[in-house]
Each structure stands twice: as structure tokens, then as C-alpha cells.
Amino acid sequence: MPMKIRKGQRLELNISGIAFGGKGLAKVDGLTVFVDKAVPLDTVTARIIKRKKRYAIATVDALIEPSPFRIHPPCKYSGLCGGCKWQFLIYEKQLEYKRQHVVDSLKHIGLIQDVLVHPTIPSPLTFGYRNKMEFSCTDRRWLLPEEMGKDGIDRGFALGLHVPGTFYKVLDTEACLLQPELGNHILNDARNYMKNSDRPAYGLRSHTGFWRFLMLRHSIAFDQWMVNIVTASEDRKTLQPLADLLLDKYPQIVAIVNNITSRKAGIAVGEVEIPLAGFSSIRETIGRYEFEISANSFFQTNTLAAKQLYEAIQDYTALSGKETVVDLYCGTGAIAISLAGFAKEVIGMEISESAIIDAEKNCRINKVFNCRFVQGDIKESLSKITIKPDVIIIDPPRAGMHKDVVRRVLDMGAKNIVYVSCNPATMARDLAVLKASYDVLDVQPVDMFPHTYHIESVARLRRKRILA
Numbered sequence: 001m002p003m004k005i006r007k008g009q010r011l012e013l014n015i016s017g018i019a020f021g022g023k024g025l026a027k028v029d030g031l032t033v034f035v036d037k038a039v040p041l042d043t044v045t046a047r048i049i050k051r052k053k054r055y056a057i058a059t060v061d062a063l064i065e066p067s068p069f070r071i072h073p074p075c076k077y078s079g080l081c082g083g084c085k086w087q088f089l090i091y092e093k094q095l096e097y098k099r100q101h102v103v104d105s106l107k108h109i110g111l112i113q114d115v116l117v118h119p120t121i122p123s124p125l126t127f128g129y130r131n132k133m134e135f136s137c138t139d140r141r142w143l144l145p146e147e148m149g150k151d152g153i154d155r156g157f158a159l160g161l162h163v164p165g166t167f168y169k170v171l172d173t174e175a176c177l178l179q180p181e182l183g184n185h186i187l188n189d190a191r192n193y194m195k196n197s198d199r200p201a202y203g204l205r206s207h208t209g210f211w212r213f214l215m216l217r218h219s220i221a222f223d224q225w226m227v228n229i230v231t232a233s234e235d236r237k238t239l240q241p242l243a244d245l246l247l248d249k250y251p252q253i254v255a256i257v258n259n260i261t262s263r264k265a266g267i268a269v270g271e272v273e274i275p276l277a278g279f280s281s282i283r284e285t286i287g288r289y290e291f292e293i294s295a296n297s298f299f300q301t302n303t304l305a306a307k308q309l310y311e312a313i314q315d316y317t318a319l320s321g322k323e324t325v326v327d328l329y330c331g332t333g334a335i336a337i338s339l340a341g342f343a344k345e346v347i348g349m350e351i352s353e354s355a356i357i358d359a360e361k362n363c364r365i366n367k368v369f370n371c372r373f374v375q376g377d378i379k380e381s382l383s384k385i386t387i388k389p390d391v392i393i394i395d396p397p398r399a400g401m402h403k404d405v406v407r408r409v410l411d412m413g414a415k416n417i418v419y420v421s422c423n424p425a426t427m428a429r430d431l432a433v434l435k436a437s438y439d440v441l442d443v444q445p446v447d448m449f450p451h452t453y454h455i456e457s458v459a460r461l462r463r464k465r466i467l468a
């Protein structure tokens with residue numbers, strides 16, 4: 001008789017696979033159990049916390065036999081912090097599971113079975129690789145397990161990363177190993193200043209308070225830093241001493257800005273930006289190109305891996321120098337600029353005004369004269385352009401393309417499409433529509449986000465032959 005599984009029940013489980021989101025998978029009498037913080041070949045005692053008709057969710061109570069794929073995570077927040085969830089998994093296995101996730105998404109969501117998915121290209125750095133970090137401020141600090149029940153712990157302020165899946169639980173992160181070391185010193189100086197100031201941290205439930213985010217950007221090529229202090233209102237008197245202090249102490253900081261946001265959403269982008277010290281942007285290089293990046297513009301967060309990503313994109317475009325290329329969701333123009341030397345013309349399209357300003361500036365910096373940019377929501381602007389591109393690059397945000405945009409891309413009839421995505425699920429959904437007119441030739445996963453379950457992929461599509 002099949003075993004009855006109920007919420008609250010404890011079970012010994014053998015973990016046999018891994019699901020997207022990083023949860024381990026076990027089977028109990030045909031029922032799939034997703035086990036948080038477990039990896040393949042672990043044997044665990046787990047407690048069922050949710051029971052649905054077709055699956056259950058469990059958390060690990062005890063590790064009976066650890067998987068050979070487990071390692072000791074170097075970060076003290078591992079297992080608690082949402083910044084990265086896979087530090088305890090050896091890197092080779094991370095790469096393998098990420099590729100498998102791409103394969104599974106194509107198969108189950110896109111119904112694309114027999115496409116070649118290459119092995120994941122590893123990130124050149126697995127720690128200190130992020131060039132941008134966003135730390136949230138809160139008036140209620142989330143305690144570490146060893147701090148629970150202790151006296152004298154200040155719970156009133158935190159500046160750090162979120163506990164997974166929550167908008168209001170913020171750890172007081174002293175160091176994040178995903179950013180270069182100096183970022184942690186800047187983080188701690190900013191924290192001390194904010195905490196001891198007479199302005200309060202923003203309450204993530206009350207939506208009152210002043211300090212909202214600290215955003216740090218780093219340029220590897222020039223070893224320069226940008227500090228973006230995001231607040232709920234303008235208060236130069238409070239902010240200027242912090243900017244001066246940081247600029248004095250760290251010669252590597254070249255830009256300090258203040259973004260002001262009145263929005264409740266936890267997004268570190270302001271409606272207004274006030275320069276506080278130094279410049280309002282930093283410069284970075286990818287390959288032989290140089291880019292100027294301002295606080296609110298999109299730029300790939302792993303600079304060294306971005307070089308590999310752009311090489312894969314260039315390879316898939318197979319340009320001869322004669323093509324017209326449309327680069328959808330072009331951000332600060334990094335892909336457009338890296339392809340410009342191999343194409344007749346590149347037209348970048350992007351919603352963010354600051355990104356377009358940066359993209360145009362970046363063309364001038366790189367002496368690229370055959371790129372132009374169209375600012376606006378692609379849903380509207382794509383139907384207005386009359387160009388017949390040979391190649392379309394599509395690099396949408398996590399949510400993928402709007403279905404009207406997918407239809408419009410099909411109408412444009414480009415010979416080749418290169419689809420770049422940080423979300424295999426929405427990529428598979430969009431490819432499922434594009435495959436009506438295009439063959440998906442192959443897919444290259446590129447790891448831009450070590451120790452997280454996220455994966456970037458590049459898919460090569462070629463228009464099907466229309467038989468007369």
C-alpha cells in the first residue's frame with residue numbers, strides 16, 4: 001500500500017536529483033519531494049512542511065550521510081542568505097546541474113527535445129566575481145541562529161542581503177564573498193555611519209524611514225568603485241559627510257551618488273539622482289571595449305564571464321560584415337558595440353533612458369559609428385521600425401518577451417536569431433513560439449552566477465526553409 005505522507009511528518013530520504021531553485025529531489029512511493037538545502041546523494045531526515053496533491057516540500061532536520069558533492073562553505077551566512085544558496089556544492093556539480101536545468105526547461109516548457117545543449121562554460125572567478133551588489137537597509141535585523149535568545153544584540157538596524165524568498169528579513173551582512181574584498185570595507189563603513197546617524201533605516205513593513213539601500217559597483221579593469229546610496233528622501237546634510245568620509249578613505253572610489261526613491265517596492269533605483277562626490281559613473285572593459293556605466297543602467301554583473309558570454313553571442317551570429325543587426329533589450333549597448341565591427345549596422349532597442357545615454361556615450365568611447373539606439377518599450381517601438389534585419393539578438397529581462405514582441409519578431413523574418421537569457425524557463429516559453437518559424441540549433445549555457453542556481457544561456461536559431 002502506498003505510504004501516506006502528511007504535513008509535519010519526518011522521513012528518511014535519499015536525494016536523487018536537483019530541481020530548479022536549488023532544492024534536492026527525492027521520491028517516496030512515486031511522490032516527488034522537494035527538499036530544501038539537500039543535494040544529490042545526501043541521505044537526510046527531513047520534515048514535510050507542505051503537502052500538495054502531486055508533490056511535497058520538506059526541510060532537512062539532520063544530515064545522516066552527506067553527499068560526496070558537498071564541501072564546507074567558506075561563508076558564515078551560507079544556508080541562511082539568499083545571495084547564494086549553493087556554496088556547499090562542488091563547482092563542477094553546479095555547472096552540471098545548471099546545464100541539466102536548461103535541458104529540462106527546453107524539454108518540458110518548450111517541448112524542444114533534441115537540441116544540443118553544450119557543457120556550461122565556467123565563470124573565470126567563483127568568488128569576488130560580482131561587479132555590482134545591492135544591500136538593503138531595515139529597521140529590524142534578522143538574527144543568526146547563534147544570536148537567538150542572546151542579550152545585548154542590537155536588532156534595530158541591518159544593512160545586508162535578504163533571507164531567501166522574503167522581502168522583510170534582512171541579515172546584517174558584514175562580508176559578502178561574491179564581491180571583491182574592498183566592497184566589504186566600504187559596506188562596513190557605510191553601515192557604521194548609517195547606524196549612528198540620526199536618520200532611521202527604512203522599515204520594510206512600515207514603509208517609513210530614510211536609509212534604503214547601499215549599491216556598490218566595481219570595475220575590474222580600472223579597480224574603481226562606485227557607491228550609490230539610496231534613500232527615501234533628499235537630505236544632503238546627512239549624506240555629504242558619509243560621501244566625504246568614503247572618498248577620503250578609499251582612493252579607489254571614484255563616484256558617489258544618491259538615488260532617491262519614494263516607491264515602496266524594494267528596487268534600488270531612484271526617481272532622482274544627486275551626485276555627491278567624484279563622477280556619476282565608472283568605466284569597465286569587456287574584451288577590447290570600454291564601457292561607461294551609471295548607477296541605474298544595466299550591465300552584466302560578472303565582468304569576466306560577460307566576455308565569454310559575448311564571445312558565444314558573436315560566434316552564434318556568424319556575421320560577415322554585411323548584416324543589419326537588431327539588438328533587442330540592449331542595455332548600455334555592450335552586445336551592440338561588441339558586434340559592430342562585424343556588421344554593417346547595429347540598431348539597439350532599450351527602455352531605460354540612462355542606459356541609452358550610456359550606450360551612445362559608449363559608442364563614442366569605442367569609436368563605433370555604425371550603431372544607433374531607439375529608446376522606448378519594445379512592445380511599442382518594435383512595431384514602428386521598418387528595418388528588415390538579417391540577425392536579431394534578444395536579451396530580455398528575467399520575465400522574457402511580451403507575446404506581442406515574439407509575434408513581431410516572427411514577422412520581421414530575420415535569417416538568424418540569437419536569444420540570450422538569464423531564465424531558462426522564460427527562454428523555453430519564448431522559443432516554443434519562435435520554433436514555428438525557426439530551428440533551435442544549439443544552446444550554450446554560460447555560468448555568470450557561481451554558487452547560485454541561476455544560469456545564463458545563449459540559443460542559436462535559424463529560420464526554417466520555406467519550401468515552395
Ligand SMILES: C[S@@+](CC[C@H](N)C(=O)[O-])C[C@H]1O[C@@H](n2cnc3c(N)ncnc32)[C@H](O)[C@@H]1O
Pocket residue numbers: 298299300329330331332333334335349350351352355376377378379395396397398
Ligand atoms: C538582461 S538586460 C540586457 C542588457 C544587455 N543586452 C547587456 O548585455 O548588457 C535586459 C534589458 O532590457 C531592458 N528592458 C526591460 N524591459 C524592456 C522593455 N519592455 N522594452 C525595452 N527594454 C526593456 C532593461 O532595461 C535591461 O537593460
